[in-house]
Amino acid sequence: MDTLDARIVALFTGDHKMSVLEASRALAVARATVQARLDKLQAAGAITGWGPQLDPEGIGYPVRAYCSLAIHQDAGHDGVAAALAGIPEVLELHTVSGEFDLLACVVARSNADLQRVLDAVLATGTVVRSSSSVVLNTPIASRMLPLVEAAAVPDEL
Template sequence: MNALDRKILAELENDGRLTVTELAERVGLSLSPCHRRVRALEESGVIRGYRAQLDASALGLEFAALVFVTLTGSKAVAEFEQAVAQLENVVQAQRLFGEPDYLLHVVAHDLPTFQRFYDERLTALPGMHRMTSTLVMKEVVANRPLTAAMD
């Protein structure tokens, strides 16, 4: 990947709705080479897809929590990961080194909805040993473009 590819990625991270013509103009390429580079970035898996960034508050999802999960043992990992992937309120799940084993980012309409989700769905996950949670007060950095970290 060279500087031109990084420039293409930065433009697409900033605005995924750019047409190839607009993108080519912004990065200083003609249409065909720009299209070939974008296609190559998609085929290589660097670009995994395109999607809209939604505002959780505007959708009524005013409540966010971070849930730390420790499993009973390593035998439960695959089953736990399969089950947590099915929970719509879990918008991000990360396996961690050390303890705890996982960090889940959960969104809900409000505290009572989160409490119900916590009590009924999270505690029922396979291999659960311990959970702790903390409430998100404010998002300070969200969806920062990855190309910013490449420099």
């Protein structure tokens, strides 16, 4: 990724509806250049999607928690992932090192509803125990643009 790639990503991050032609005009480069760069970033897996970004709070799920999960080892990570994928409130699941096996990000409609979600996780029969941390505030939300800018290699002259 070079600085032009970073500038293209920054434009589309700021305005998801921007056209390639608008981006080419804003960057003073050819439309084909912008399209080729976007295609290259998608092929490399740097750009993974173009859909709307949703906020769980905006659709009625204001409570977020991170749950460390110890699993039944005979179920395997794939079996646990398949079981937890059936719970819509499980937004992310990561295999981790340390005392626990997995880290799940879950959402709920309320603190009381969080208990229902946690009960559903345990009811899969794949989790031995869990420990949850409820998110109180999010001073830095999920972001990629600063990382893109830091990763950009200066353009060659």
